[in-house]
Amino acid sequence: MANNYLTTESKKLATWYFTFAAIIFGAQLLFGLVAATQYVMPGFLFEIVDFSVARMIHINALIVWMVFAMMGSVYWLLPDETGIETVGIGLGKLLYWVFVAAIVVVVLVYLLVQVGPADQTTIWFINEGREYLEAPRWADIGIVVVVLGFIYNLYATGMKGNRSGIITVLMADMLAFAGIYLAGMGYTDNISVDQYWWWWVIHLWVEATWEVFVGSIAAYGLITMIGAHRKVVEMWLWIEVAMLFGSGILGIGHHYFWIGTPEYWWEIGALFSALEPLPLVAMFIHVLYDWGKQQGAQEAQGKEVSVITNKPAFTWFVLQAFGNFLGAGVWGFFHTFPQVNLYTHGTQFTSAHGHLAFFGAYATILIGMFYLAVQGKNGIKVMHATKKSIWATSMIFGGVLGMTVALTLAGYVQVLVSRAQMGATWAGYFDGQAGIWFAQGMDWRLVMGVVTFIGFIILIQDLLSIGKAAHHER
Amino acid sequence: MAKKSVWSDNRFWQRSAGWITGFAAMLLIWLTFDTIPQIMMGSDSDIQNGVTKRVPSPTVINYKITYEMDTKRGHEIPVIGGANAEGTSSFQEKELFFGRDDWSEEEAAELLNLGKLGSQAKNCMNCHTLLGNGAYYAPDLTKSWLDPAWGPEGSMQAMTGKDTKEEAMAEFLINPSQYPTHARMMPNLGITAAEAKGLVAFLKHMSSIDTNGFPRNFGKIKGAVHGK
Numbered sequence: 001m002a003n004n005y006l007t008t009e010s011k012k013l014a015t016w017y018f019t020f021a022a023i024i025f026g027a028q029l030l031f032g033l034v035a036a037t038q039y040v041m042p043g044f045l046f047e048i049v050d051f052s053v054a055r056m057i058h059i060n061a062l063i064v065w066m067v068f069a070m071m072g073s074v075y076w077l078l079p080d081e082t083g084i085e086t087v088g089i090g091l092g093k094l095l096y097w098v099f100v101a102a103i104v105v106v107v108l109v110y111l112l113v114q115v116g117p118a119d120q121t122t123i124w125f126i127n128e129g130r131e132y133l134e135a136p137r138w139a140d141i142g143i144v145v146v147v148l149g150f151i152y153n154l155y156a157t158g159m160k161g162n163r164s165g166i167i168t169v170l171m172a173d174m175l176a177f178a179g180i181y182l183a184g185m186g187y188t189d190n191i192s193v194d195q196y197w198w199w200w201v202i203h204l205w206v207e208a209t210w211e212v213f214v215g216s217i218a219a220y221g222l223i224t225m226i227g228a229h230r231k232v233v234e235m236w237l238w239i240e241v242a243m244l245f246g247s248g249i250l251g252i253g254h255h256y257f258w259i260g261t262p263e264y265w266w267e268i269g270a271l272f273s274a275l276e277p278l279p280l281v282a283m284f285i286h287v288l289y290d291w292g293k294q295q296g297a298q299e300a301q302g303k304e305v306s307v308i309t310n311k312p313a314f315t316w317f318v319l320q321a322f323g324n325f326l327g328a329g330v331w332g333f334f335h336t337f338p339q340v341n342l343y344t345h346g347t348q349f350t351s352a353h354g355h356l357a358f359f360g361a362y363a364t365i366l367i368g369m370f371y372l373a374v375q376g377k378n379g380i381k382v383m384h385a386t387k388k389s390i391w392a393t394s395m396i397f398g399g400v401l402g403m404t405v406a407l408t409l410a411g412y413v414q415v416l417v418s419r420a421q422m423g424a425t426w427a428g429y430f431d432g433q434a435g436i437w438f439a440q441g442m443d444w445r446l447v448m449g450v451v452t453f454i455g456f457i458i459l460i461q462d463l464l465s466i467g468k469a470a471h472h473e474r
Numbered sequence: 475m476a477k478k479s480v481w482s483d484n485r486f487w488q489r490s491a492g493w494i495t496g497f498a499a500m501l502l503i504w505l506t507f508d509t510i511p512q513i514m515m516g517s518d519s520d521i522q523n524g525v526t527k528r529v530p531s532p533t534v535i536n537y538k539i540t541y542e543m544d545t546k547r548g549h550e551i552p553v554i555g556g557a558n559a560e561g562t563s564s565f566q567e568k569e570l571f572f573g574r575d576d577w578s579e580e581e582a583a584e585l586l587n588l589g590k591l592g593s594q595a596k597n598c599m600n601c602h603t604l605l606g607n608g609a610y611y612a613p614d615l616t617k618s619w620l621d622p623a624w625g626p627e628g629s630m631q632a633m634t635g636k637d638t639k640e641e642a643m644a645e646f647l648i649n650p651s652q653y654p655t656h657a658r659m660m661p662n663l664g665i666t667a668a669e670a671k672g673l674v675a676f677l678k679h680m681s682s683i684d685t686n687g688f689p690r691n692f693g694k695i696k697g698a699v700h701g702k
């Protein structure tokens with residue numbers, strides 16, 4: 001493919017990252033479908049690709065595609081923000097291939113070897129068996145090396161070029177993002193200590209550093225797509241950082257209710273995690289407010305055209321602001337108090353929240369970045385939506401929302417039957433699973449999963465073809 | 475002209491973000507220094523001296539474990555070796571585990587370590603939940619040791635044809651698809667007899683962890699569905 005319009009190596013590298021991210025995104029959905037099918041037809045691929053394997057690939061692919069797209073996003077915006085070519089771009093390219101190769105090997109081992117004997121060689125070479133952090137130890141070390149290189153590029157470029165507010169936030173945030181990963185690399189025979197540090201990675205990623213990351217990306221998007229004022233956007237970004245870290249860091253307490261940790265985490269977790277939706281509301285309002293403000297200013301000058309320079313990307317950015325609030329904020333708040341969480345913890349409720357939060361907060365804005373890259377690559381001034389972009393957006397967003405509602409209803413059955421009525425035993429668990437609402441919830445989840453997957457196929461077609469459409473302003 | 479307000483000053487918000495983040499991070503680190511010692515694994519001498527730990531010594535496998543309501547705390551707690559006058563662990567009543575109730579600290583720790591490694595190597599957490607965390611395709615294992623289904627009158631023990639809880643659980647783990655309970659089955663994961671023993675020790679130990687009353691009413695309600 002021609003890269004005519006990309007003048008910086010950093011942006012070219014970003015498109016590599018986005019391309020691999022999109023492929024892994026597809027793998028995530030595919031293995032999600034396998035796992036969803038197994039809820040409905042338990043014999044499906046039994047002892048070939050068991051639920052544990054499909055689910056492991058589903059959630060690992062999720063993390064990996066997002067990390068790839070996040071790194072791609074940084075390489076994309078670096079030249080715009082700093083005004084210079086990214087320092088150490090050669091290193092960036094080398095590390096890209098190292099990372100891709102490592103991921104391919106890890107996934108092949110997951111699929112072909114699956115499990116190992118109960119010793120350290122399995123932990124080092126097959127999988128660590130800890131949800132989200134299954135990657136074997138050798139890959140952990142590889143990831144640390146790759147991310148260190150990435151951080152070096154970001155810091156070197158930020159210090160040499162113009163260090164904007166957005167870049168400053170990203171520099172601090174990405175360092176924390178990388179550093180926290182180290183907390184999840186150890187082994188201990190004490191499962192309480194194990195899960196304590198495990199949550200440092202998972203929680204401090206998705207409810208703190210990743211949120212700040214998307215805040216920065218949203219800030220960049222508002223400046224580039226609707227011409228929002230940098231001063232306003234960056235002031236909001238700092239306020240968001242204060243609110244997100246102020247609530248999110250100690251919000252980790254809501255994971256320490258039941259893992260053996262002391263009771264005071266009830267109060268700390270309840271208080272701070274109840275505050276976590278606030279910055280998400282603020283971010284949603286901020287995006288809409290800036291949009292209205294820019295549009296209004298333009299219309300006051302008598303220009304009755306949209307201020308948006310990339311319709312599909314901006315749609316995804318707005319959906320992010322809303323989806324983050326709904327999925328992470330509202331669905332998270334549902335079960336964040338210990339009194340409720342005692343019954344909802346470890347049910348499909350969590351799964352409903354997980355789906356809408358990961359999608360709403362992260363998938364949306366990263367898909368938006370894909371569209372920004374397509375625009376830049378094709379040298380388009382104002383990019384309009386196509387029929388395909390509208391179908392893809394509607395089907396993916398509708399599909400994930402549908403899955404979330406289905407899983408929430410299934411979660412209710414589990415909470416009432418398995419937990420409240422039956423006291424969480426093996427028999428109680430299966431009584432809940434046999435509930436008609438639960439079974440129907442799982443059917444609908446699969447249907448909505450298929451809708452999401454078809455939407456994804458259309459999305460890929462659109463990303464590959466929209467740049468060539470004739471109705472854009474070039 | 476009015477003076478420029480501090481509330482619209484980016485530097486002010488940048489500094490605020492720095493201070494708030496720093497404060498939250500320091501508080502988390504401080505709480506971590508308080509929490510980690512409280513969840514370090516206890517020793518056998520704790521048990522001998524009647525000291526209750528949130529995560530007790532691996533030698534709890536030598537004792538009978540139950541899950542009883544603690545009226546003071548308002549939720550259930552694991553009771554090790556029978557209850558004392560206050561309703562907490564008395565560490566008196568022993569229980570055979572694979573025919574022995576004299577597992578030494580080293581032996582028990584080795585067994586527990588094998589089980590913990592096994593739980594990771596076999597990827598238990600991507601179907602089951604452990605301490606409520608993991609996947610939701612199979613039952614929670616937090617207190618599975620205390621599940622009446624594995625007890626002397628339980629259906630699972632009867633199905634495996636074994637005489638004790640631990641042997642029944644081990645037998646199931648070695649040949650799970652031989653003992654289907656529902657259309658959804660546990661796959662064969664190549665678990666050896668030694669690994670199964672370790673895994674059962676890991677499960678028994680996990681049931682003795684003080685989880686602040688999670689899960690509620692575990693194993694207390696029999697057939698509450700349909701009003702029975």
